[in-house]
Amino acid sequence: MAVLTEEQLKSNKTLLKKPELLAPAGNLEKLKVAVHYGADAVFLGGQEFGLRSNADNFTIEEIREGVEFANQYNAKIYVTTNIFAHNENFDGLDEYLLQLQNAGVTGIIVADPFIIEACKRVAPQLEIHLSTQQSLSNYKAVEYWKSEGLERVVLARETSAEEMQQIKDKVDIEIEAFIHGAMCIAYSGRCTLSNHMTARDSNRGGCCQSCRWDYDLLSIEDDDSLDFVYGEEATPFAMSPKDLKLIESIPKMMDIGIDSLKIEGRMKSIHYIATVVRVYRKVIDEYYNDPDNFKIDPEWLIELDKCANRDTAPAFFEGVPSVDEQMFGDGQKRKNSHDFCGLVIDYNEETEMATIQQRNHFKPGEVIEFFGPEIDNFAVTVEAIYDEEGESLDAARHPLQIVQIPMKQKVYPHNMMRKEL
Structure with missing residues (x-):
């Protein structure tokens, strides 16, 4: 089946469904930032059975706190349990799955069939989503996993738009697809x-x-x-491909009916998560609200570049990528254009002082840009910096230092500040 024509797609606009925006969270702070900036759901790893051992990862207590926070925003939490298990990995699995269910987690992301069986047996309230580690790229494989009782499959990053549409048309199951982040040089789950x-x-x-x-x-x-x-x-x-960026293909993915649009990057900073989630939130909402008049705002592309440290490409979405989408030599040395400086803790309208938690060095005289879900981006020149005792500082130089800066524009907790490099 070919991809729908433009005329057919337009006739389907009245049936348009708003997809879930799914964001990564390597720790509790990243979870809260992702949800605050517009994610409908967050995926995270516990301290067992996941694929990001270098992420902070969540204890059961932190997962429970994350669920409670997400519930305030009607957001969902999915936990990765997507290792390919060896015999020694099964100890404690049943207890862990039951703990996730009791914590209020919506579902788990799984690759190993035995973990699927264990979840059905021990924690039947959890949704089961098949991980991209299984490299699903055809509807026959998706049909099989639907017959096994799974609620959702995460497609391989190598799946094209045409293949996505065929899968969606032929199998009644939720489809999750990556829209932004790192690409594996091999099929995920196949590299050693x-x-x-x-x-x-x-x-x-x-x-x-x-x-x-x-x-x-x-x-x-x-x-x-x-x-x-x-x-x-x-x-x-270098064998590495360019990172995935499908911002301009979001309308097509929504027309196809993809249920969940996934951002990769549990190891990324809160600045990265906030920036990327905020941009894709705008794209999804604006296309859903007015598909006939939708256009990509060039500012969205500029925003994504502010946190990109690698070149990007659409990868396999429109078919087999060209050699230009492979990274060679110094091509992978690109740095992001802006440096994350601080996180807004509070703003006092009477004194016109913003309380900031420092994240990177900044000083008076520098131009700082503020952004957040409640505000349009704006820049100010830092007039002065004060510590918590009100003493003047020549710079905010200490990590996580709490400082205050005078400014007339109102900002909100979780807004962020950055400077151009």
Whole structure:
């Protein structure tokens, strides 16, 4: 089945469904930021059975607190239990799943069939979502997992728009797809570079991202000697693809009927999460509210660039990507254009003073941009900085330091400040 024509898509506008915006959370602070900036749901990892061992990850008590916070915003919490398990990994699984259910978690994201069986048996109130680790990219495989009683499948990042539409048309199951974040050079769940190079199991939470290391590309000659491929020196080479960015394809994904649009990045900063969630929230809402007159605002693209530290591309969404979507040499060294400086704690309208938790160095005389879900972006020149005792400072230089700055524009808790690099 071909992708719908523009005329067919327009006729479907009245049936348009607003998809869930699903954001990552590597810790409790990131969870709260994601929800505050507009995420409908958050996915996170507990301290067992997940694939991000280097994230802070959540204790059961933190998961419970996260659920209570999310409930205030009618947001959902999904917990990753998506390792490919070995025999020793099953100890404590039943107890853990029951704890998640009792904590009020909406569902779990799973790759291993035994964990699916255990969840049905021990914690039947939890929704079961199949992880992208299973690399689903065809409707027959999706049909199989639906027959196993799953509520949702997370498609492989390699799935095209045409394939997404075929799956959605043929199988009555919720579909989740990635829209922004890192891409794996292999199919997710199929790479063992990390295992071989560092003895860290990428499919049990230990991926060291070997594909993103810098390599020298040389050729092996017939006599087993090494020779340069281009010119007179080794060619810098990395196996990593560019990061995924599908902001301009959100309307098409909504027309197809994708149920959940997923942002990758549990290891990312709160600045990254706030920026990306806020932009995609605007895209989804504006297209849903007025699809016929929708246009991509160039400011949205500028916003995403402020937190991007790698080049981006649409990856496989429109088909097999070109060689230009692969990162070579210094291409992966790009830095984001702005530096996250601080988080707003409070604003006193009477004294016109903002209380800030410092996150990176800033000083009087610098131009600082504020942004948040309640405000339009605006910039101010820092006139002065005071510590908690009211003493003047020449800079906010200490991590997490609480400072105050005078400013006439009102800001709100969880608004953020950044400066151009």
